[in-house]
Amino acid sequence: FFRRSIQKNILYTCHRDNTCIINKVTRNRCQYCRLQKCFEVGMSKESVRNDRKKK
Structure with a gap:
């Protein structure tokens, strides 16, 4: 969900x-x-990788 x-x-x-x-x-x-709770518990936008390709 977050990613x-x-x-x-x-x-x-x-x-x-x-x-x-x-x-x-x-x-x-x-x-x-x-989504707000994800941010509250410490998840960050910067940690999401955008370069991963689908199979």
Whole structure:
């Protein structure tokens, strides 16, 4: 999810004022809050490799 979002430069929006709870059960309900949680836990855009080719 994180790699695809960064590589495709996808912009998500939250429909619940950015207050969604993201856990294993609810993570697919709001992509915006899921991506924000990725950033909160330390994932960075710079660490995503863009040079990897598909098979």
